[in-house]
Amino acid sequence: MSKPIRKAVFPVAGLGTRVLPATKTVPKEMLTVVDRPVLQHAVEEAREAGIEHFIFVTGRNKAVIEDHFDMAYELEDTLKRRGKEKELAELLADLPKAGATSFTRQQAPLGLGHAVWCARDIVGNEPFAVVLPDMITLPGKGGKRCLAQCVEAYEKHGGNIIAAETAPKDQLHQYGVLAPGKDYGATFEITGMVEKPPKGTAPSDQIISGRYILEASIFKILEKVEKGAGGEIQLTDGMIKLSQKRPFHGVRFDGKTYDTGSKLGFLAANVAFALSRPDIAPGFKADLKKIVGKL
Numbered sequence: 001m002s003k004p005i006r007k008a009v010f011p012v013a014g015l016g017t018r019v020l021p022a023t024k025t026v027p028k029e030m031l032t033v034v035d036r037p038v039l040q041h042a043v044e045e046a047r048e049a050g051i052e053h054f055i056f057v058t059g060r061n062k063a064v065i066e067d068h069f070d071m072a073y074e075l076e077d078t079l080k081r082r083g084k085e086k087e088l089a090e091l092l093a094d095l096p097k098a099g100a101t102s103f104t105r106q107q108a109p110l111g112l113g114h115a116v117w118c119a120r121d122i123v124g125n126e127p128f129a130v131v132l133p134d135m136i137t138l139p140g141k142g143g144k145r146c147l148a149q150c151v152e153a154y155e156k157h158g159g160n161i162i163a164a165e166t167a168p169k170d171q172l173h174q175y176g177v178l179a180p181g182k183d184y185g186a187t188f189e190i191t192g193m194v195e196k197p198p199k200g201t202a203p204s205d206q207i208i209s210g211r212y213i214l215e216a217s218i219f220k221i222l223e224k225v226e227k228g229a230g231g232e233i234q235l236t237d238g239m240i241k242l243s244q245k246r247p248f249h250g251v252r253f254d255g256k257t258y259d260t261g262s263k264l265g266f267l268a269a270n271v272a273f274a275l276s277r278p279d280i281a282p283g284f285k286a287d288l289k290k291i292v293g294k295l
């Protein structure tokens with residue numbers, strides 16, 4: 001039987017240049033989608049997938065992330081004194097258990113592969129999840145978000161798992177692209193992968209989509225990976241090496257992923273997440289209709 005997935009790494013040390021000037025002083029992971037930071041959505045998804053320990057790889061100017069997952073004594077006390085029980089209960093429900101978070105620093109944003117490698121000592125020798133928190137997901141018909149579907153695939157296939165999604169052919173050169181092998185319907189064998197393939201050379205239209213389950217042997221490989229696309233240490237390059245020895249499977253996520261790291265993706269996420277909230281959707285729909293009607 002495969003070892004359970006208990007820990008998730010959240011790389012949050014990037015500069016967020018695509019959403020400047022918002023990210024000049026606010027980390028992009030702390031921008032809000034509806035009423036909570038993007039990162040909170042990602043942590044909730046991980047919790048739903050059974051993750052018990054949340055590892056954040058932070059960087060300069062990201063201290064507010066650590067505060068978000070801590071008690072806010074003055075705020076909690078004020079809410080209590082003012083009888084705001086509902087708001088207080090919501091705050092406390094979101095708080096991870098004592099000792100269930102770890103924070104480490106990537107001193108310079110050298111790339112996603114390097115950020116994941118920074119978590120090696122905290123992860124130790126067990127398989128773990130990687131969650132790119134700027135990608136947030138809404139469940140499809142199956143009712144589960146992306147990481148829970150990855151964990152299911154891991155329980156079926158073992159080894160390493162990558163969430164995949166279909167991208168338009170003219171955009172494939174911007175992404176990590178997978179070469180599919182044997183097809184199992186909701187999952188498929190991965191026979192190859194390439195980071196940012198030159199136009200017209202992508203092996204398929206299946207792109208790597210921000211959720212991974214990886215074996216701990218990736219760390220030894222990442223230690224030696226050289227700078228790749230964009231002058232960064234790429235996680236994909238490490239996974240390509242690992243896939244020469246170990247199995248990889250892709251998951252066709254039955255749901256929708258939003259890239260809040262881009263301005264359009266961030267706006268679309270706010271609309272979709274608001275429409276998925278029973279408490280907010282009715283009022284929001286009325287406002288949205290007024291705006292859309294004028295287009």
Ligand code: UTP
Pocket residue numbers: 011012013014015016017018019057106108109110111112114115132133134261
């Ligand atoms: P992105 O490439 O989307 O993040 O990386 P970025 O570099 O912040 O974005 P732009 O292009 O400048 O707008 C995906 C995830 O990996 C993290 C980011 O914080 C993001 O959550 N990351 C990226 C790191 O932690 N360290 C890095 O060196 C690079």
